[in-house]
Amino acid sequence: MSEAILDQGIDYNVTHNLANVYAWTIDFSMLQKNDKFKVIYKEKYINDTVYAGAEPIEAAYFEHNGRPIYAFAYENDSLKSLVDYFDDEANNLRRTFLRMPVEFGRLSSRYNLKRKIRYYGYKVRPHKGTDYAAAIGIPILATADGTVTESTRRGGNGKYVKIRHNETYSTQYLHMKKQNVKKGQFVRQGDVIGWVGMTGNTGGPHVCYRFWKNGRQVDPLKEELPQAEPLAEPLRPDYYAYIDPIKEQLDCIVYPEKIEEDDLLTLNELDGTK
Numbered sequence: 364m365s366e367a368i369l370d371q372g373i374d375y376n377v378t379h380n381l382a383n384v385y386a387w388t389i390d391f392s393m394l395q396k397n398d399k400f401k402v403i404y405k406e407k408y409i410n411d412t413v414y415a416g417a418e419p420i421e422a423a424y425f426e427h428n429g430r431p432i433y434a435f436a437y438e439n440d441s442l443k444s445l446v447d448y449f450d451d452e453a454n455n456l457r458r459t460f461l462r463m464p465v466e467f468g469r470l471s472s473r474y475n476l477k478r479k480i481r482y483y484g485y486k487v488r489p490h491k492g493t494d495y496a497a498a499i500g501i502p503i504l505a506t507a508d509g510t511v512t513e514s515t516r517r518g519g520n521g522k523y524v525k526i527r528h529n530e531t532y533s534t535q536y537l538h539m540k541k542q543n544v545k546k547g548q549f550v551r552q553g554d555v556i557g558w559v560g561m562t563g564n565t566g567g568p569h570v571c572y573r574f575w576k577n578g579r580q581v582d583p584l585k586e587e588l589p590q591a592e593p594l595a596e597p598l599r600p601d602y603y604a605y606i607d608p609i610k611e612q613l614d615c616i617v618y619p620e621k622i623e624e625d626d627l628l629t630l631n632e633l634d635g636t637k
């Protein structure tokens with residue numbers, strides 16, 4: 364779906380940043396026609412004339428499936444100057460898991476225990492993974508922090524990586540072209556652990572994402588993924604005071620009249636020399 368956003372003439376970096384802000388709350392492989400967003404960011408110019416890229420997103424509003432989700436950048440921990448994105452009720456938009464292991468994959472096959480395949484004479488061949496089709500060489504990301512327990516090649520799995528996140532959850536990523544991590548290595552959420560390929564048993568390039576919970580494979584799209592900590596109570600009065608005028612600014616942005624049903628809008632706040 365990145366193309367749909369890029370079609371609007373938005374800087375690739377803004378698209379990328381927007382995808383990051385909402386990576387935990389919106390599955391970009393399932394964008395709907397009526398989804399729309401507004402985003403506030405600054406553009407950098409050298410000597411007021413030469414465009415030098417976009418700054419990180421300050422605030423955004425994304426309406427997905429009719430559900431509005433606000434996002435405001437806010438320093439969560441002043442000591443480490445950690446910036447997180449929070450909604451209008453101070454909930455952290457981050458989850459402990461990314462929604463999917465590739466930035467813009469297309470959901471091509473869901474977890475389905477009753478899947479029947481013509482090739483196998485319509486016998487039931489359960490599919491315990493969630494497939495995201497993407498071009499060969501697209502980076503595969505760790506969906507959460509953890510330790511690599513397997514990085515190997517085996518049978519139908521092809522080249523794959525498995526990561527243990529805690530005593531409850533592990534995730535696994537199959538059919539890689541090549542792995543980028545070794546067994547025993549600690550990875551952070553969003554780290555590139557390999558690249559999309561078609562090793563093992565697969566008809567086309569995709570990553571088969573397997574989500575393990577207590578030793579059993581479950582459907583990650585049906586799991587209520589654990590949420591990161593909301594903003595600490597003592598920080599909230601300041602936070603609400605900070606977001607109030609920005610929220611009003613977002614709300615005041617109107618979508619253009621000639622908008623097509625799937626059109627999207629951005630607002631750039633021009634910034635001076637940086």
Ligand SMILES: [Zn+2]
Pocket residue numbers: 472490492493494570571572
């Ligand atoms: Zn699969």
